[in-house]
Amino acid sequence: MADDSKNILALLNGLAKRVYYGETEITDEFLKQEIFPNISEDEFSGLVGKCSSLLKSMVSADMDLNQSEAFFTSQMKKPEGGITENQANAFRKFWKIHRNKIHEAVIARSTWNNTLKNVSWRIDIQSQARHIDQINAPTAIMELKLGPNDSKNSEVVRFEMDEERLNNVLQTMQEIENEVNKHCEQ
């Protein structure tokens, strides 16, 4: 029962949903009912404890393929409290699917500044001008919705840019992109 690969996979999915994807309504009781209705409470809580702690290690190290294989092997070799081959298979399958998604969720969770929630824009006519000929010049109006990752609150920032200003902005963006490419391998 506790060894069944499919059930372990379901358990891992449930834990990921609760811990990393914010679905806090998934309780231990719910998981036991759905996946392991027939085992004892003790056995279940031991299983949850083991899966949670292994998951935590994998997430913390953001293990790649080699690291996770080495990890599973060492866990299988443990004389006590290790995992079975079937359980390792479940972990393998789970990690392949969820590794990146969980990593992104963890990154988002440690972003406490406002993020960009929405961008909309239109081309319009200029509202402020130094010369009468500029009054009908095209201008871009941008509306940005900013807010923290974990809440629905947002503020709206609206501004217009003429062609010159937009080109300056594009130049700045290019500068940033260049610096990032220089310093990071991504």
Added chain:
Amino acid sequence: MASIVKDAPEGFGVAVEILNSFNEEDLILLGSEVTQFLQYKIGAVNVNKWREKLSDNKNKLDETKLQSCINALIYIYRCSAKEKLSVEQLRTDLGTSIMFSESTLTSLCTVWSKQGPIMMSSGLSEHILGVGQLLDIQWKVGVAMCSDHCKQLNSPFVTLVLTVSDTRGNIKSHTLELTMEQFRNFNKQLKDIGRMMEMV
């Protein structure tokens, strides 16, 4: 309170001189069309149509000059909406300058008496008044190395501070943090805008 005449952009006087040469009926129609344009009811004022209408057999009205007249009207009516001017206040403001002929003054005010109340109603004012300016962008690139949940975060991010002024001159700074993917997405949208602007 801002003054339409005193704060006018360069070239305004020349444009008004040309407006003075239009007859009353034409000026009222042109002014009305400008207010329709400001209310987003029409996409643009049809320069060609007006060029035909306003030219006589001897001279064809120069397109640039006509556009500057239209722009002057756009300027006048947008300011009037922004300052929420009554017809009397508009007449007084414009009257402080000798550049407007009596007939022009009357025509401009006639249009405002009809269109002013509509343009100053709450729904429209936000669109018409224009928006603030982007004054400055400051930026920083960082890498989130680790956090309480993950010792190998390795996540590059861009922090931007946008300084924006609103139409009343208030300045406010806004901070935002973008992952590289979000930053590239944002950049792509800006490039799209650039392309669109070039086509206009």
